[in-house]
Amino acid sequence: MQKLIIQGGFALKGELTVSGAKNAALPILCASLLAETPLHLSSVAALKDIDTTIKLLDTMGVKVVREADKVTLDASDVQSFEATYEMVKTMRASILVLGPLLARFGTARVSLPGGCAIGSRPVDLHIKGLQAMGAAIHITHGYIQASTLHLPNRRLQGARYYMDVVTVTGTENLMMAASLAEGKTVLENAAKEPEVVDLAECLIKMGANITGAGTDVITIVGVEKLHGASHNIVCDRIEAGTYMVAAAMTGGDVLLNNVRPDLLDAVIEKLREAGADVKCTKNTIHVKSDGKLKAVNIRTAPHPAFPTDMQAQLMALNVVATGVAKVTETIFENRFMHVQELQRLGADISIDGNTALVKGVAQLDGAIVMATDLRASASLVLAGLVAKGETVIERIYHLDRGYEYLEEKLTKLGAKVRRAN
Numbered sequence: 422m423q424k425l426i427i428q429g430g431f432a433l434k435g436e437l438t439v440s441g442a443k444n445a446a447l448p449i450l451c452a453s454l455l456a457e458t459p460l461h462l463s464s465v466a467a468l469k470d471i472d473t474t475i476k477l478l479d480t481m482g483v484k485v486v487r488e489a490d491k492v493t494l495d496a497s498d499v500q501s502f503e504a505t506y507e508m509v510k511t512m513r514a515s516i517l518v519l520g521p522l523l524a525r526f527g528t529a530r531v532s533l534p535g536g537c538a539i540g541s542r543p544v545d546l547h548i549k550g551l552q553a554m555g556a557a558i559h560i561t562h563g564y565i566q567a568s569t570l571h572l573p574n575r576r577l578q579g580a581r582y583y584m585d586v587v588t589v590t591g592t593e594n595l596m597m598a599a600s601l602a603e604g605k606t607v608l609e610n611a612a613k614e615p616e617v618v619d620l621a622e623c624l625i626k627m628g629a630n631i632t633g634a635g636t637d638v639i640t641i642v643g644v645e646k647l648h649g650a651s652h653n654i655v656c657d658r659i660e661a662g663t664y665m666v667a668a669a670m671t672g673g674d675v676l677l678n679n680v681r682p683d684l685l686d687a688v689i690e691k692l693r694e695a696g697a698d699v700k701c702t703k704n705t706i707h708v709k710s711d712g713k714l715k716a717v718n719i720r721t722a723p724h725p726a727f728p729t730d731m732q733a734q735l736m737a738l739n740v741v742a743t744g745v746a747k748v749t750e751t752i753f754e755n756r757f758m759h760v761q762e763l764q765r766l767g768a769d770i771s772i773d774g775n776t777a778l779v780k781g782v783a784q785l786d787g788a789i790v791m792a793t794d795l796r797a798s799a800s801l802v803l804a805g806l807v808a809k810g811e812t813v814i815e816r817i818y819h820l821d822r823g824y825e826y827l828e829e830k831l832t833k834l835g836a837k838v839r840r841a842n
């Protein structure tokens with residue numbers, strides 16, 4: 422298994438281009454299943470989760486052509502309507518094929534995702550929402566078996582549906598399904614994440630009638646058919662945020678290009694509060710810091726509040742800041758897997774329920790640590806960048822799921838990082 426070896430103590434300096442967002446690309450790739458003609462995408466990052474999604478779509482009969490960051494998907498001849506356990510267990514976002522398959526073909530068989538390192542993460546709201554649209558759904562042998570064959574014209578029926586927890590992929594699945602339903606669907610308490618908005622923008626280009634994406638009420642008036650379109654995936658705000666924290670922690674000076682500061686308000690606010698100098702234009706963010714940071718309290722919540730996908734990275738910042746910070750995780754029940762590993766580097770953290778108390782230490786010491794999930798791994802990289810000596814991060818396949826060209830990007834900014842077997 423590959424590992425990442427980091428020599429700490431080098432300030433990050435230079436320019437960086439932010440990649441297309443993983444969490445926007447995944448639902449948009451799945452949205453190709455809705456269209457009768459090819460969907461052309463650009464800014465699709467080279468990531469393991471994207472490879473997995475493309476492989477899944479390929480098993481269904483979607484013809485995929487990928488060249489650099491451009492992907493064309495032709496779902497005019499889909500033969501299989503199934504996502505197997507083998508696929509879904511490696512990537513929970515595979516559940517995003519459920520809504521599109523059911524809406525266009527009237528049948529879908531998708532494995533239940535099962536457990537996951539950061540909590541139980543059920544998909545009950547995806548299922549209940551589709552049932553509200555009239556789908557017949559049975560759970561058998563660990564699979565969600567869904568059908569619309571009993572419905573008028575075999576089409577899902579528009580419905581009003583309130584999600585009692587804000588769910589990002591749930592909102593996306595239901596929005597895609599409703600795009601081809603008969604009549605009007607209103608999704609209440611919908612997720613407002615920028616990736617939901619990017620998916621809605623792509624669906625609209627494909628012929629969907631959607632209003633309200635980015636607010637907590639999304640209205641979709643179903644159409645009979647959707648067609649292909651061209652769409653450029655929105656920038657990855659979590660990748661951007663991770664490099665911003667890296668610049669701040671290492672006392673660096675980094676200019677991020679191809680970024681949307683308006684999607685990162687909560688993170689920018691926290692970095693400024695910690696003492697970093699953050700300047701923005703419409704498409705750039707410039708982070709400068711002397712590396713002397715103050716502890717900042719964090720509380721994760723759905724967008725536009727502080728994102729759970731940046732919690733581990735801000736935890737890493739607090740580990741070496743001056744003072745004591747309270748980090749509260751409200752989205753996932755078990756998202757402190759990075760704490761024990763950060764402690765191996767010398768961090769002073771205690772956990773009480775969903776809150777971690779982080780007391781800043783003057784210096785971390787390099788050690789061997791293990792990546793446990795995507796963002797937890799990112800926090801270990803950040804800690805390794807400022808730790809004394811060598812930090813070895815094992816199981817970095819987690820990082821490859823979500824950070825495009827990680828070592829190349831870090832090396833270009835002056836970090837001493839290498840991959841080894």
Ligand code: UD1
Nearest residue numbers: 444514542543544545546547586587588589590591752753
């Ligand atoms: C998405 C993101 C992930 C991010 C998360 C929260 C993708 C591919 N992944 O994950 O990076 O960390 O949003 O911003 O976009 N829940 C239910 N029932 C459901 C669905 C969710 O109770 O049917 C709960 C979950 O257990 C969790 C909360 O809702 O506590 C939010 O989860 P959700 O927004 O669904 O996360 P994902 O969409 O899986």
